[in-house]
Every structure is written in C-alpha cells, then in structure tokens.
Amino acid sequence: MPTSSKCAARFRMDRRGRRSGAGLYFITVDFAFGIGLEKTTTAVVQQQGGKVFGAVRHPLNTADFSSYLVKAQASGAKVIALADSGADTVNAIKGASEFGLADGGKQHVASLLTFISDVHGMGLAQAGGLMLTTPFYWDADDASRSFSKRFSDKTKKMPTMVQAGMYSAVTHYLQSVAATGTDDTATVMSKMKSTPINDFFAHNGHIRADGLAVHDMYLMQVKTPGESRRPWDYYKKISTVPASDAFSPEKPGACKM
Secondary structure, three states: OEOOOHHHHOOOOOOOOOOOOOOEEEEEEOOHHHHHHHHHHHHHHHHOOOOEEEEEEEOOOOOOOHHHHHHHHHOOOOEEEEEOOHHHHHHHHHHHHHHOOOHHHOOEEEEOOOOHHHHHHHOHHHHOOOEEEEOOOOOOOHHHHHHHHHHHHHHOOOOOHHHHHHHHHHHHHHHHHHHHOOOOHHHHHHHHHHOOEOOOOOOOEEEOOOOOEEOOEEEEEEOOOOOOOOOOOOEEEEEEEOHHHHEOOOOOOOOOO
C-alpha cells in the first residue's frame, strides 16, 4: 500500500532526544482498515527517524470528534494523522477546522486517505491547509488536464484518483491485449508487467512481480480560499515521492497475486 505519511516522516527529533516540533499523533478508526493504516504509517515514520506520540481510536461513522481532537492537540505532535476515510475523515477535518487546530502553524492535519471529492464537499474554508498524498491531480500537467476535461464534460466534476486510476489500469490492459493479439491471462499479464506505465495518471510506473502497480506519489496541501483561482483549483504540490519510496517493499514468500 502507499505509505501516505511521508509528510509526517520529514519531522525529526534533535540530538538530545527532545521534541523539536516533531512527531505524529494518530486519530484512527477502530477496525482493521484504520489499525492497519496506523501500523504501516508508524513503521515508515520510525524508519525515517520520526516519532509517534500516540493514538486515539474512534468507532466507525463518528459524528463528534471533539474529544479525539482535544487529545491530539494536547499531544504536542507536529502532525495529526487521520487514519480513517469517507465521512469520518470529513468530520474530523471539519472538527479540526472549528477547533483552529492548525492555526499558527504549530500543528498540521494530514489525511492518509482523502479524495478531491471530499475536499469539494467540505469547501476550502474548512479543508484549507490539509496535507494529503495522491498519485493524481487533474491540474498536474497537460495530460491530466486533457483527461480530466473529457471526464468533466460528461460528469460535471473532476475525477478522483480512483476514477483516474481505474481508467489508466483498463487502458494498460487493453493495450497489452492489442499488443499480444490475445486475451490469454498469462500472456497479457506478462506483457503488462514488462511494459512501463507513463500516462495521464501514473508517472514512472510499473507492475511488480508480486502484482502491485507502483508509481510516483505526491504530497499535496489543500489551498486556502484566497489561493484558489478557479473551480476545482484545490491542491498545491509540496513534493514528489518516487515510486521506489512510496510503496511498501515486496515481502519474500508473499502471495504472487
């Protein structure tokens, strides 16, 4: 899975081991998805020399995040990481905005899974300043803009990373079928794995031997209302995370699928 916490991993402890504006604190949804995301992110942060100050877990579909945000704010962590998704993430971000948690730059809210449709629904007044990772943004380059215009002409909205990724995956499959002249599974899969992926969605991409498609990821920050210049102008790129660093390494003995 993508290690969606590179922003958190950039914060370090000083030589005396004291908090130097560093560290990460999780607000995690209490079931397998959130716990797994917290565990994976913790490993990445610690490998990069960062520190995890703790975590608080909430039930699925929580409406009020007040108590969890108070604990996160009191932790002293530089980054408050949201290890949840959907309505939980939206409610947590709205709560953080109402608390003024990121005001003054002492703390940053980082979502480990947020779609541009979530940001659109919340609005920049509440989502502005949020840190997130994504493999795709509609306004990243000419290729992404061209695809997104065609998508928007039909749907009246910009594509999420999942919608763009699905289109890219199906296209890669169909091109491999055309190139091999067959739809035989083993033949097509071999072609797909041997063909680099560089399109409107994936940069420096390929399918690994274990079947995982890897590609560059991007650390983004949601713009404030004053920074946005037109509809759906929501993200500004902070940095690129190369494909080799953005995904968990292959595990010996893991299922080939």
